[in-house]
Amino acid sequence: MPEGTVTSRQVVLARYIQGLPTPEDFRLETVELPLPGAGELRVRTLYATVDPGTLTRLGGRASYAPPLAVGDVIAGAVVGEVVDSRSERFAPGERVVGSWGWREAAVVEARGLRKVVAGPEPVSAELGVFGIPGLTAYFGILELGRPRAGETVLVSSAAGAVGSVAGQVALQQGARVVGIAGGPAKCRWLVEELGFDVALDHRAESDLAAAIRRVCPEGVGVFLDNVGGAVLDAAIPSMALRGRVVLSGVVSEYGVPPEQRSGLKNTGHFITHRLRMEGFVVFDYAERFTEARAALGRWIQEGKLRYREHVVEGLEAAPAAFAGLFRGENFGRMLVRVSPPETRGA
Structure with a gap:
């Protein structure tokens, strides 16, 4: 050489x-x-x-x-x-x-x-937090979900890079935030460190749809979903009237052939409850990345975001x-x- x-x-x-x-x-x-x-x-x-x-x-x-x-x-x-x-x-x-x-x-x-x-x-x-996960959380909540004060926001994969930031952004809008995560350590972190109102351990729940109904008795105004598949289907019956489902990822379906995916069974709820479901790619907001990074950095310094x-x-x-x-x-x-x-x- x-x-x-x-x-x-x-x-x-x-x-x-x-x-x-x-x-x-x-x-x-x-x-x-x-x-x-x-x-x-x-x-x-x-x-x-x-x-x-x-x-x-x-x-x-x-x-x-x-x-x-x-x-x-x-x-x-x-x-x-x-x-x-x-x-x-x-x-x-x-x-x-x-x-x-x-x-x-x-x-x-x-x-x-x-x-x-x-x-x-x-x-x-x-x-x-300043990269694609944080930006996805920022725009997914503020531009697509748009939670109102007092609404319940549900987040799947809530201890992940997108979900953890999304939940905290929703909290700053005055929302009640429920996270779905895997394992007691992650659930404790969401509630005790990040301020989520409730955290569901999907590994400990035999009926996830029933668990979501239990902790969201007034319905879910915004569901930011990173998982797709069975988790998405379990959340749909708990969506409130005119609820918004924001799809930022479908990790449960990556590597799974289409014919083996669980699919959705509860689609009738979209009609009865006038739901809206929308997916997005964060690069749609590329011109506003500087704005988002500035806001995320400010919240970190103010102790509002971890x-x-x-x-x-x-x-x-x-x-x-x-x-x-x-x-x-x-x-x-x-x-x-x-x-x-x-x-x-x-």
Whole structure:
């Protein structure tokens, strides 16, 4: 290998995934990096995201994003540090957010990167509360759900990165908030730390629909759903008149063939109770991301918003962490710490 050559490890798709993922579906490999060209940067990755939605791209079929091919680097949002720059917009040492995926380092175009403005929160927050999960929660509640004071807001996967923020945003609108999570530790955190009014442990409930009716006696005004399938169907009978169902994810259906999905049985409630159900992709609101990040940051500083990160160490841990998402092993935003930060506050 020539002197001065830079190499990087990366995780690629080893085979198409037809069901739920396993670590064997991925491969760790080492590649040589080219020198940055005009308008390019060499970056080292600090943190990489582990997102359940990525599974929709790993089976060889298109969704709202094109599928990855076998041998492609696993896609995902990352935050990194500029090592070498041939762009006037970025200087070595600056932090940037991009989408170069599960790599220790990469040469990327400066176009499309976002510079991280130093603040009181750690840089990892750029991928969680200030990233796609936090933005999804913000717009899902405030623009689609629009809860009124006193309404009940129900949130599924409530201890996750989207659900935990969504519930707290709803609380600030004066809503009563009920979360659905898996396990007593997550439920305690929602109520005791985040201020949710009630938390349902779906693993402890033999009849989730009955449990939702029990804790939402006046009906659910807004349901922000990250799960889909049986959880969504269980919530529909408890929706109040003119309730709003906001779909931000369907994690229960990722990796499940269409013919094996549970589907919806309680659709008649949409007619009798004049319900509205709407899905969205957060990039629809890209022009307002700065506004949302400012609001989220202000609420954190005011003590009105808390978040939690589940960090695993090392790029090689990413495949197992990804598989664990579908068993509910994460508690908060799942991230991989790829390169240890070199400066205080990272």
